[in-house]
Amino acid sequence: MVIDVLDRDDLPFPHSLPEFYRLFPDEAACAAYLERARWSGGFICDHCGSPSEPYRFANRPGVFRCRHCNRDASLTAGTVMERTHTPLSVWFWAAYLVASQTPGMSDVQFQRQLGLSRYETAFQILHKLRVGMVRPDQDRIGGHPGDHVEADETWVGGRTRGKGRGVHDMVLVAGAVEVRQRKRGGSLDKRKTGRYAGRVRLAVVPDRSAKSLGGFIERVVTPGATIVTDDWSGYATLGRRGYLHTAVPERGDMQVAETFLPIIHLVFSNLKTWLRGIHHGVSPQHLQAYLNEFTFRFNRRFYPFNAFRSLLGIAGDVTASTYAELYAAKSRSTISSLNIS
Numbered sequence: 001m002v003i004d005v006l007d008r009d010d011l012p013f014p015h016s017l018p019e020f021y022r023l024f025p026d027e028a029a030c031a032a033y034l035e036r037a038r039w040s041g042g043f044i045c046d047h048c049g050s051p052s053e054p055y056r057f058a059n060r061p062g063v064f065r066c067r068h069c070n071r072d073a074s075l076t077a078g079t080v081m082e083r084t085h086t087p088l089s090v091w092f093w094a095a096y097l098v099a100s101q102t103p104g105m106s107d108v109q110f111q112r113q114l115g116l117s118r119y120e121t122a123f124q125i126l127h128k129l130r131v132g133m134v135r136p137d138q139d140r141i142g143g144h145p146g147d148h149v150e151a152d153e154t155w156v157g158g159r160t161r162g163k164g165r166g167v168h169d170m171v172l173v174a175g176a177v178e179v180r181q182r183k184r185g186g187s188l189d190k191r192k193t194g195r196y197a198g199r200v201r202l203a204v205v206p207d208r209s210a211k212s213l214g215g216f217i218e219r220v221v222t223p224g225a226t227i228v229t230d231d232w233s234g235y236a237t238l239g240r241r242g243y244l245h246t247a248v249p250e251r252g253d254m255q256v257a258e259t260f261l262p263i264i265h266l267v268f269s270n271l272k273t274w275l276r277g278i279h280h281g282v283s284p285q286h287l288q289a290y291l292n293e294f295t296f297r298f299n300r301r302f303y304p305f306n307a308f309r310s311l312l313g314i315a316g317d318v319t320a321s322t323y324a325e326l327y328a329a330k331s332r333s334t335i336s337s338l339n340i341s
Contacts, residue, residue: 011037013309020096030088031061034075037312047071062088080128086121090114092312094125099307104278104293130289132311133296141178141199142225149227150264151176151217151235153208156272156287171284173271173291174205174216176227177264197263199299202271202291208234214241228260267298 011033014020024030035043044051045066054064054073062075076082081091093114097105105113111122142149157170178198201220205212213234221227223242229235231247238245248260257265271294275282282290300307 011309013306014096020093024089024092027088028061030092031075033092034062034088034312037309038075043073045069045071046073046077080132086125090116091125094129095311096308098126098129098293099311102297102301103274104297106279127286127289129311130293130296133292140220140222141176141201142227143222144178144180144198147178147180147198147226149176149221149225150179150261151213151221151227151229152261152264152268153205153213153232153234154268154272156275156282169284171287172205172207173202173268173287174213175200175202175264175267175271176217176220177201177267179228179263195263197267197298200267200295202267202295204288204291208232210234210237214238217241217243230257230261270294270298 012023014023024033042051043054043064045054045068048066048069048071050066050068052067054066057063057065064073064075065071066073074082075088076084081088084091094110097110097113107119107123107126110116110126111119114122116122151174153172153174155170156173177200179195180198182194182196203216203220205216210233213232214237217227217235217238218241221243224244226244226246227235227238228246228248229238231249235245235247248256250256250261271291274294275290279290296307296311300310
């Protein structure tokens with residue numbers, strides 16, 4: 001069951017730290033909020049389907065017992081918080097900090113803000129929340145009439161020491177962004193063209209082949225949408241895949257890129273600045289998780305506090321790796337510099 005809380009008036013979200021503390025003063029308040037998010041019409045047993053009021057335990061606010069089958073149901077089952085030993089109040093603080101801090105924060109800063117004794121706990125919570133940032137039934141972009149989509153790819157990585165000359169440890173990232181038009185004469189119409197970014201999609205891809213880039217576009221862009229790309233051969237099959245494709249020959253001309261593909265290049269620039277400024281180094285194994293976080297923040301940049309409710313809602317029916325699994329990948333290698341070439 002995926003929880004969409006964007007249109008739920010019964011789930012208020014805090015606009016300030018005092019309001020957060022007023023809404024969530026203890027474990028019971030957090031459990032009650034999560035219960036309303038999961039079962040808006042009242043508790044329904046996952047085992048027998050009975051829609052009755054369950055037995056409740058004062059010392060276990062996150063566990064309910066069905067009155068019909070006597071099976072226990074957990075508030076956190078099927079979420080990124082499943083089987084956690086961390087209090088719900090810490091998870092709620094974590095979700096609030098992640099959602100309300102516009103640029104985000106590093107694992108070390110996150111540990112310091114929450115007063116966690118172990119870095120491993122902060123690392124695991126943040127990565128599990130990043131898993132919850134991706135809606136399982138995520139829709140495809142580019143479905144708005146009159147809009148088009150810009151798509152391109154970029155290398156994320158940088159120079160490393162001790163590996164000889166050249167650039168190493170670079171990962172290929174594909175991106176697509178909706179391009180929308182502001183109303184003429186409006187107060188926000190500051191660009192000469194009036195164009196601005198809508199929703200974005202980012203993903204790590206193995207190479208620049210038509211199979212990889214075309215497959216990415218099919219996964220994230222609505223069929224029939226108008227797509228503008230450069231003239232790289234990896235996009236040559238988009239017309240046959242059902243898209244209205246326009247290929248622009250850049251030939252290294254920055255003026256052409258600024259005219260026809262300005263928004264996707266701005267997205268890539270913001271992504272690299274964010275990775276460099278907040279996280280300093282990102283392991284290739286976890287790069288997709290950070291792309292998910294950037295996408296989550298970018299797509300909700302006009303409604304930062306709504307992101308708190310959205311994050312808790314999207315976390316429904318999503319499972320995440322354990323710390324042992326996360327750390328095994330984290331310890332292999334890191335992108336030590338993000339001076340993108």
